Structure formats: C-alpha cells, structure tokens
Amino acid sequence: MTLIDLARNNELAPRIVKTAEIENVSPEFLRAGLANGTMVIPWAQGHELSRPCAVGDGLSVKINANIGTSPDAGDISGELEKLKAAVDAGAHAVMDLSTGGNLREIRKSIRDACPVSLGSVPMYEAGYMAIDSGRTFRQMTAGDMLKAVRLHVADGVDFITVHCGVTLRAVEYLKKNRRVCGVVSRGGALLARWMVANNQENPLFERFDEVIDICRETDCTLSLGDGLRPGALADAGDRAQIEELYTLGELAARAQKRGVQVIIEGPGHVPFDQIAMQMKLEKRACNNAPFYVLGPLVTDIAPGYDHLVCAIGGTMAAVNGANFLCYVTPAEHLRLPDASDVREGVIATRIAAHAADIANGIPGARDWDDKMSAARKSRDWEKMFELAIDPEFARASRAKAPSAKEDACSMCGDFCALKGEDYF
Amino acid sequence: MTLIDLARNNELAPRIVKTAEIENVSPEFLRAGLANGTMVIPWAQGHELSRPCAVGDGLSVKINANIGTSPDAGDISGELEKLKAAVDAGAHAVMDLSTGGNLREIRKSIRDACPVSLGSVPMYEAGYMAIDSGRTFRQMTAGDMLKAVRLHVADGVDFITVHCGVTLRAVEYLKKNRRVCGVVSRGGALLARWMVANNQENPLFERFDEVIDICRETDCTLSLGDGLRPGALADAGDRAQIEELYTLGELAARAQKRGVQVIIEGPGHVPFDQIAMQMKLEKRACNNAPFYVLGPLVTDIAPGYDHLVCAIGGTMAAVNGANFLCYVTPAEHLRLPDASDVREGVIATRIAAHAADIANGIPGARDWDDKMSAARKSRDWEKMFELAIDPEFARASRAKAPSAKEDACSMCGDFCALKGEDYF
Numbered sequence: 001m002t003l004i005d006l007a008r009n010n011e012l013a014p015r016i017v018k019t020a021e022i023e024n025v026s027p028e029f030l031r032a033g034l035a036n037g038t039m040v041i042p043w044a045q046g047h048e049l050s051r052p053c054a055v056g057d058g059l060s061v062k063i064n065a066n067i068g069t070s071p072d073a074g075d076i077s078g079e080l081e082k083l084k085a086a087v088d089a090g091a092h093a094v095m096d097l098s099t100g101g102n103l104r105e106i107r108k109s110i111r112d113a114c115p116v117s118l119g120s121v122p123m124y125e126a127g128y129m130a131i132d133s134g135r136t137f138r139q140m141t142a143g144d145m146l147k148a149v150r151l152h153v154a155d156g157v158d159f160i161t162v163h164c165g166v167t168l169r170a171v172e173y174l175k176k177n178r179r180v181c182g183v184v185s186r187g188g189a190l191l192a193r194w195m196v197a198n199n200q201e202n203p204l205f206e207r208f209d210e211v212i213d214i215c216r217e218t219d220c221t222l223s224l225g226d227g228l229r230p231g232a233l234a235d236a237g238d239r240a241q242i243e244e245l246y247t248l249g250e251l252a253a254r255a256q257k258r259g260v261q262v263i264i265e266g267p268g269h270v271p272f273d274q275i276a277m278q279m280k281l282e283k284r285a286c287n288n289a290p291f292y293v294l295g296p297l298v299t300d301i302a303p304g305y306d307h308l309v310c311a312i313g314g315t316m317a318a319v320n321g322a323n324f325l326c327y328v329t330p331a332e333h334l335r336l337p338d339a340s341d342v343r344e345g346v347i348a349t350r351i352a353a354h355a356a357d358i359a360n361g362i363p364g365a366r367d368w369d370d371k372m373s374a375a376r377k378s379r380d381w382e383k384m385f386e387l388a389i390d391p392e393f394a395r396a397s398r399a400k401a402p403s404a405k406e407d408a409c410s411m412c413g414d415f416c417a418l419k420g421e422d423y424f
Numbered sequence: 425m426t427l428i429d430l431a432r433n434n435e436l437a438p439r440i441v442k443t444a445e446i447e448n449v450s451p452e453f454l455r456a457g458l459a460n461g462t463m464v465i466p467w468a469q470g471h472e473l474s475r476p477c478a479v480g481d482g483l484s485v486k487i488n489a490n491i492g493t494s495p496d497a498g499d500i501s502g503e504l505e506k507l508k509a510a511v512d513a514g515a516h517a518v519m520d521l522s523t524g525g526n527l528r529e530i531r532k533s534i535r536d537a538c539p540v541s542l543g544s545v546p547m548y549e550a551g552y553m554a555i556d557s558g559r560t561f562r563q564m565t566a567g568d569m570l571k572a573v574r575l576h577v578a579d580g581v582d583f584i585t586v587h588c589g590v591t592l593r594a595v596e597y598l599k600k601n602r603r604v605c606g607v608v609s610r611g612g613a614l615l616a617r618w619m620v621a622n623n624q625e626n627p628l629f630e631r632f633d634e635v636i637d638i639c640r641e642t643d644c645t646l647s648l649g650d651g652l653r654p655g656a657l658a659d660a661g662d663r664a665q666i667e668e669l670y671t672l673g674e675l676a677a678r679a680q681k682r683g684v685q686v687i688i689e690g691p692g693h694v695p696f697d698q699i700a701m702q703m704k705l706e707k708r709a710c711n712n713a714p715f716y717v718l719g720p721l722v723t724d725i726a727p728g729y730d731h732l733v734c735a736i737g738g739t740m741a742a743v744n745g746a747n748f749l750c751y752v753t754p755a756e757h758l759r760l761p762d763a764s765d766v767r768e769g770v771i772a773t774r775i776a777a778h779a780a781d782i783a784n785g786i787p788g789a790r791d792w793d794d795k796m797s798a799a800r801k802s803r804d805w806e807k808m809f810e811l812a813i814d815p816e817f818a819r820a821s822r823a824k825a826p827s828a829k830e831d832a833c834s835m836c837g838d839f840c841a842l843k844g845e846d847y848f
Binding site for chain 2 (some may be wrong): 414
C-alpha cells in the first residue's frame with residue numbers, strides 16, 4: 001500500500017502523521033491532499049527520515065538543493081560536505097545528480113547521511129552504464145534506462161526525476177522552432193539525442209507503466225522531469241516545452257490513478273512577466289499536481305548572481321502556484337558549486353520561499369518577521385542575530401561596524417530613527 | 425526656465441536632447457513626459473553631468489545608490505571610494521546621506537566627482553545645524569529647515585529629498601495605530617519628533633511654496649520623501665503611510681504646476697502580495713509621477729541578504745509601476761556599507777531593474793540576454809564573461825573550476841547538454 005492508497009482508504013499512515021506534525025497541519029489535511037494528488041510526501045518506504053516534508057498547495061513552499069559529483073570531480077567527501085551544508089542551511093530535500101565516480105556508492109553514502117528527502121536522476125546512471133561497458137550514449141538501450149530506474153528505487157531514494165515527457169512529437173517541435181539555447185536538461189538532452197539517433201520513441205514514455213510499477217514498490221515519488229525546459233528567456237514557453245508539459249499532465253494522472261505520488265518539474269529561464277502564466281498553465285495541464293521549478297531565472301545575464309536571479313523568479317513562481325523550489329547557487333552557469341555556494345544557494349532560496357509563504361498567507365509565516373521587527377525597534381542586537389535567517393553571517397557582518405559593541409546603531413548615531421521615546 | 429517650462433513650450437532643451445540620446449528614445453518622447461509630469465530628468469542647471477538619465481513610465485528602470493558618512497565614520501575618502509564603486513557598477517544616480525563630518529565639504533567633493541545625478545537630504549543638515557550651535561534636534565527652527573534646503577540647492581545637487589508629507593494629521597494616525605517598527609526614515613523621524621515636541625505643523629509642508637521657489641532656482645528635482653514609510657512588513661500600507669502618500673500627490677501637483685519636477689518616494693518593507701497594490705496606489709494618488717522605492721523588502725528576517733530581498737521586491741515593484749529603485753546593500757540593518765557592499769548592492773538592483781525592463785517590454789532590453797544565451801549555447805566563455813553583468817566576478821568564479829581552461833564545462837563533462845551536433 002502506497003501513501004496514496006492509504007489516503008484513499010482514509011487511513012492516516014505513520015508517515016502522514018509524522019509529516020503533519022512537522023508541517024504543523026492536521027494529518028487529515030495531508031491525507032486529503034495526497035488522495036487528490038495536490039500534495040506529496042516524498043518519503044520512500046524503509047527510509048529513516050528525521051526531517052520529512054510535504055509538498056503541495058496550501059503548504060509552505062519547500063526547497064531542494066542539488067549536489068553531486070561530475071566527471072571532473074568525483075570525490076565523495078566533497079559531496080558529503082555539500083550535503084551537510086545544504087541540510088544545515090535548511091534545505092527540505094536534496095538531489096544527488098552525480099555523474100562521476102562510483103555513482104551507486106556515492107548515492108548510498110549520501111542516502112545514509114541524509115535526514116531529508118533524497119532525490120536522484122536515473123538517466124545519468126543509464127548513460128554511465130553505457131559508457132562503462134564501452135558503448136556510447138547513443139548505444140544505450142531501453143533496458144539500461146529501466147534498469148537504472150529500478151536500481152535507484154531499490155537503493156531507497158525518496159523521489160526520482162524521470163524525463164518521461166520527451167516524446168518524438170515534442171522533439172519534432174524543437175526541429176521546427178529552433179531554440180536559442182537548445183535543450184539544457186542533461187537528462188533531457190541525453191534522451192532526445194538518443195531518440196533522434198536511434199529514431200525511437202522515449203522508452204520511459206512508452207514503458208511508463210513499468211516505471212509506475214517500479215515506483216510502487218517502495219512508494220518512491222515520481223518527479224516528472226522537464227527535459228525540454230527553456231534554458232534561455234528566448235526559449236520560454238515554446239511549443240516543445242508546453243507539448244511536454246501536457247504529456248506530463250497525462251502521465252501524472254496515470255501514475256496517481258495507480259497510487260504513485262507525482263511531482264511535475266518546470267522551468268528554467270522565464271521572463272518575469274511570463275512566470276504567473278507558466279505556473280497557472282501547469283496547474284491546469286497537470287490537474288494541480290505539485291509544481292517543482294528550477295528557478296525560474298528572470299534574466300540570462302548574471303552568472304555569479306544566479307542565486308539572486310532565481311530568488312526573484314522563485315518568489316513570483318511560488319506566489320502563483322509553484323510548491324517546490326530547486327535552488328540555484330552563485331556557481332550556476334560557471335562551475336560546480338562548493339559547500340559555500342551550496343549554503344548561499346539554500347539561504348537565497350529559503351528567502352524566496354519565505355517571502356512567498358507570507359504572501360500566500362501560510363498561517364504563522366509572518367510571525368518570524370514580526371518578531372524581528374520588534375527586536376529592531378528595541379535595538380536588541382542579540383535577538384536580531386538569533387532571528388536572522390543566517391545568524392552567523394549577520395553577526396560577522398555587524399562585527400565589522402566601528403560601533404558594533406555599542407547600543408547605538410552604527411548607521412545613524414544621534415540621527416537614529418528608532419531611538420524615540422514617542423509613540424513611534 | 426525649468427525643463428518643465430521648456431517642455432511645455434515645446435522646446436527641446438539641450439539637457440533633454442542629451443538625455444534622450446543616452447536613453448535611446450526620441451527627445452519628443454521625453455519632452456512629452458516632462459510636460460505631463462510622468463518623467464523627470466534630475467539634472468540641475470549648471471551641473472556638468474556626463475551620465476544623465478531620465479526616470480519615469482515607458483523608460484528603463486533606473487537605480488540609485490546611497491552613500492554618505494555617519495557620525496562614527498566621517499571620512500571623505502571612504503565616501504569617494506563608495507561613489508566610484510557605485511558609478512563603476514552602473515548606478516544611474518547617487519544620494520549623499522552624510523550625517524557626520526563636514527557635511528557641506530563632503531557634499532561638494534562628492535558632487536565634483538560624480539558623473540551621475542546627485543541627490544541629498546537637507547533635513548540632516550538642519551539637524552546638524554542645531555547640534556552644531558549647541559541646540560538639540562527639538563530646538564531646530566523652521567528657518568533651519570528652509571535654510572538647509574537652500575544650501576543644498578545652492579550647492580548644485582540634482583535632486584533633494586524633502587519630507588513635506590509628514591503632517592500633524594499623519595502623525596496622529598501613528599498615535600492611533602501603533603506600529604511594530606515606528607518611523608524608520610531618519611528625516612521623517614527627526615521631523616515628526618520635532619513636530620510632536622513643539623506641537624507645530626511641518627514647516628516643509630506649511631512653507632511648501634518656498635521649497636518650490638528654491639527648487640526653481642536651479643531646476644533641482646524635488647523628491648518628495650516618504651517619512652512615514654513602513655520599516656516592517658507589519659506596518660506596510662497603514663493609514664499613516666497612505667495619508668502621507670495622498671498628501672505627496674497634492675504637493676506634487678502644486679510643484680509641477682509651477683514647473684518643478686517631482687519624484688515620489690515609497691516603501692520600504694512590503695509583503696510581496698501587497699507590492700502591486702502599493703505601486704498602483706501611488707500612480708493613482710500622485711497622478712503618475714515617477715515612483716522611487718527603497719526596496720521594497722519582502723521579508724524582515726534576512727539581515728546580510730537584504731540586497732537580495734530588495735531585488736525580489738524591486739523587480740515586482742518595477743513591473744507594477746516603480747520607475748526608480750534605491751538599492752539596498754548586504755550591510756543594510758547591520759552597519760554602514762563599505763565600497764564592496766556598495767558594488768554588490770548596485771549589481772543586485774541592476775539585475776532587478778533589468779528583469780523588470782524585459783518584463784515591461786522596454787525595446788532592446790532582452791537583446792543582452794539573447795546574446796548571452798547564444799554565447800552559452802556555443803560555449804564561448806570569453807563572450808559569456810564579456811556579457812556578464814559583472815565580468816570580473818564571473819571570470820574569477822569560473823577560474824575556480826578544475827577544468828576552467830577546457831572547452832568542456834566543468835559541470836557535466838561528457839554529460840554536457842549543449843554539446844550536441846543536432847538541431848538542439
């Protein structure tokens with residue numbers, strides 16, 4: 001029995017009860033959301049998870065941090081350091097996107113150390129299998145792909161990204177309407193090139209029922225990847241992207257019907273004025289399934305600052321329906337992030353999520369801000385540091401001020417606006 | 425004759441022509457905006473300005489960087505360093521908010537070194553005059569205030585912030601509806617306390633015609649300050665704030681009628697879902713006068729990251745009518761910024777402004793992004809660095825990657841999504 005099965009039976013499974021406690025909502029609220037597919041709890045059976053979360057409409061916005069090795073940097077200790085940085089900074093989920101080193105060993109190490117939901121991308125493993133056995137990516141087989149899905153689920157990850165919506169029809173649209181930046185999803189590109197080279201339909205689409213069967217085994221949540229997400233403002237909302245989105249909506253309904261939880265993945269690079277539309281379109285096309293967006297990045301011109309670009313788009317997205325924000329680090333578009341980038345990316349994305357929670361009226365969200373503002377009014381520095389989203393950083397920054405030890409704020413001295421004895 | 429006088433006479437003054445060239449719009453477009461008060465060119469007569477700008481509806485969003493000494497740190501060389509950092513990073517305007525050291529000398533030094541519009545806040549000077557002559561802030565006179573306005577305008581600043589809308593009636597609302605964070609505008613607090621202590625109406629409100637007369641002398645733009653802006657999410661949109669806003673709208677009409685250009689200043693700390701409303705309300709209350717916002721900050725809990733918080737709110741604001749974004753630096757709420765904070769604040773705010781320009785359909789705005797995305801697709805690192813909003817920072821970040829010198833992006837190696845020979 002999966003969580004959806006139980007929810008539909010009106011059963012409050014222990015995973016639902018524990019998650020509801022952490023989310024500060026009633027178990028019944030989660031049960032209803034699970035039953036109708038508007039919420040998920042990405043928590044595989046058998047995985048000890050000290051910080052589970054639920055994702056979906058009516059809940060606070062959750063954030064994910066991507067970590068993982070590359071062919072250039074396959075060191076596992078570096079990944080465990082990034083994992084710790086992400087978790088300590090407050091990520092609700094982590095994805096292992098490793099493509100270098102011993103993928104399975106890395107995944108298991110991360111899983112054992114991970115107190116939050118863990119996601120992974122089996123397609124990289126399928127590519128790796130081909131390369132590892134002396135073949136090229138184009139010589140992957142449909143069997144490799146399904147085998148990789150099976151392997152990841154068996155290893156006990158809580159959710160997997162599978163690019164089931166990259167169909168020959170969608171790829172045909174790419175040919176007709178050339179993009180500025182092509183396909184930027186690694187899994188999506190791998191798959192699309194394989195399909196074109198072999199003139200075959202996407203096995204993960206054709207054999208979607210098998211994917212469902214595999215996920216049912218551990219109640220692994222299916223995160224339907226957006227292999228054709230736009231990687232440039234110019235490409236946002238093109239026909240290929242929306243073709244894939246509607247396919248994902250149909251696949252989501254099939255998986256949910258069979259008791260498998262589904263998240264829909266989304267863009268990517270999107271101009272600010274198109275974000276609300278994109279969010280509402282996903283809700284329409286995918287019957288309000290939880291929406292998991294990467295960004296969106298509202299400009300292409302700021303490498304080094306893409307965590308900030310992403311926080312702008314992420315807030316707007318989450319106010320218009322996105323439920324799960326994948327972070328972007330300051331290293332995006334430049335290099336792999338290190339632990340410090342991971343930390344900064346998580347904080348930036350948490351700020352976006354919190355700003356959206358306030359705007360969305362999530363009960364209690366603004367209490368935090370009100371406490372901070374009261375501490376500011378009374379110039380209680382210790383309290384301000386405690387309440388800061390990054391106490392350590394705030395404290396260190398303040399310590400640079402010449403009058404940091406005084407009650408007076410270093411900014412204004414006698415001109416302090418807050419020092420009044422009046423009613424303001 | 426002021427720019428408004430000339431514009432109403434259908435005359436294309438040299439200041440209009442030069443600014444139009446820089447703005448890449450027709451002089452006639454600016455002339456019409458100046459004539460009807462929806463645009464300003466903050467450029468005082470007699471000020472040599474190599475990088476003037478226009479601010480208003482239909483134009484790209486402009487950004488301002490605040491610099492200035494404090495009683496703790498009155499060193500002028502530090503301010504000139506910050507000025508250079510702001511200008512080099514692309515600020516369109518700078519405000520000198522000095523409250524420590526020899527204010528007039530500092531102002532003149534900054535003015536002489538400043539290639540962009542320079543603004544200042546005479547109220548600090550008025551407070552300083554009182555203190556300097558052995559009186560308290562509460563013993564300031566109406567004469568001090570008018571004298572300070574005269575002094576700043578005579579010193580040739582391009583725009584002045586004057587808190588003319590802090591009326592006894594507005595202050596009364598503060599008493600009735602207590603705020604979490606009181607009055608956070610330094611000028612506003614100084615003035616309001618003076619009014620309460622002396623039981624007198626705001627001289628800058630009562631003697632507004634004199635303020636207009638003074639501004640006419642050099643065609644100094646009047647930036648009507650929001651002395652009662654909210655300093656906490658909890659205080660956003662309260663009756664005192666909106667009372668002041670409507671007063672500013674009435675004063676704006678009076679100044680514009682007499683040929684003085686007007687900018688309206690706005691919040692502050694505002695929940696994301698209230699930003700659009702606040703922007704539209706300003707347009708309604710102030711007859712579409714250019715709106716200059718500080719932030720808005722969409723959460724109170726992120727000291728150390730408030731440049732990012734401000735970029736989120738600034739984008740949303742600028743898409744809904746804000747024309748001029750005052751930056752916030754990572755030092756906000758903690759200490760005075762140094763040159764590096766200034767730089768980071770300007771970049772963050774430029775990102776917000778650019779994201780809004782794209783969303784607002786400003787002609788040519790997205791070309792920059794499209795060029796970057798094309799460079800990304802062809803993995804042309806040199807071109808990407810050149811196009812980056814902060815080339816130096818992007819280059820330094822990239823240099824940390826293990827394979828930074830190779831054509832392959834360090835992130836994916838063989839898994840690169842962009843390396844295809846296909847049509848995507």
